[in-house]
Amino acid sequence: GQQVMQIPQYQHVQEGEDFTTYCNSSTTLSNIQWYKQRPGGHPVFLIQLVKSGEVKKQKRLTFQFGEAKKNSSLHITATQTTDVGTYFCAGYEGQGGSEKLVFGKGMKLTVNP
Amino acid sequence: EPEVTQTPSHQVTQMGQEVILRCVPISNHLYFYWYRQILGQKVEFLVSFYNNEISEKSEIFDDQFSVERPDGSNFTLKIRSTKLEDSAMYFCASKMDRNTGELFFGEGSRLTVL
Numbered sequence: 001g002q003q004v005m006q007i008p009q010y011q012h013v014q015e016g017e018d019f020t021t022y023c024n025s026s027t028t029l030s031n032i033q034w035y036k037q038r039p040g041g042h043p044v045f046l047i048q049l050v051k052s053g054e055v056k057k058q059k060r061l062t063f064q065f066g067e068a069k070k071n072s073s074l075h076i077t078a079t080q081t082t083d084v085g086t087y088f089c090a091g092y093e094g095q096g097g098s099e100k101l102v103f104g105k106g107m108k109l110t111v112n113p
Numbered sequence: 114e115p116e117v118t119q120t121p122s123h124q125v126t127q128m129g130q131e132v133i134l135r136c137v138p139i140s141n142h143l144y145f146y147w148y149r150q151i152l153g154q155k156v157e158f159l160v161s162f163y164n165n166e167i168s169e170k171s172e173i174f175d176d177q178f179s180v181e182r183p184d185g186s187n188f189t190l191k192i193r194s195t196k197l198e199d200s201a202m203y204f205c206a207s208k209m210d211r212n213t214g215e216l217f218f219g220e221g222s223r224l225t226v227l
Contacts, residue, residue: 031214041220042204042220048215098169099169101146103155105154106155
């Protein structure tokens with residue numbers, strides 16, 4: 001089945017630093033979604049990317065969908081302690097309208113104030 | 114803001130016992146899901162439900178699992194005979210329609226099987 005891989009699994013940054021995390025799918029995706037899960041919380045939708053090469057920004061977060069629609073990245077600028085949590089990318093399995101959203105293992109972000 | 118609600122927040126049970134986890138999806142949503150997350154691991158798809166029937170299920174969702182929407186508002190997950198490895202956080206999620214990407218997750222029900 002489809003696999004979604006994220007690197008790195010863990011990221012520890014100083015407050016104010018920038019960083020990028022990456023997501024790779026074993027198959028072409030119809031779209032990709034990103035979710036954030038705070039410690040002890042539930043996944044919260046951040047964004048969905050649909051078009052090849054699409055770039056979307058949410059304040060300090062920049063999301064990109066690869067040209068081949070098999071990878072994505074999340075770049076955070078000027079990290080804040082409120083950014084702490086696990087960031088998951090997720091894609092729907094196959095191209096045939098599956099309802100199975102496959103999540104990556106997540107990137108756990110910790111921030112040193 | 115509308116939200117998905119789940120009960121109980123934490124359930125402790127003995128191995129072999131039946132467990133029912135309850136969810137109230139957002140009222141105008143049509144697609145419903147159960148996911149699980151073993152502590153520290155990724156979120157795993159269990160089942161999707163639309164138009165009062167299962168539309169898709171994963172290999173995890175074996176004969177011990179069932180879902181139903183008994184009264185048009187609640188959406189339940191039943192585990193018939195719990196095993197130790199069923200210990201996990203179970204998340205209910207819903208979305209408005211087929212073309213909407215965003216899943217709204219509930220806060221989860223933590224199941225501990227002893």
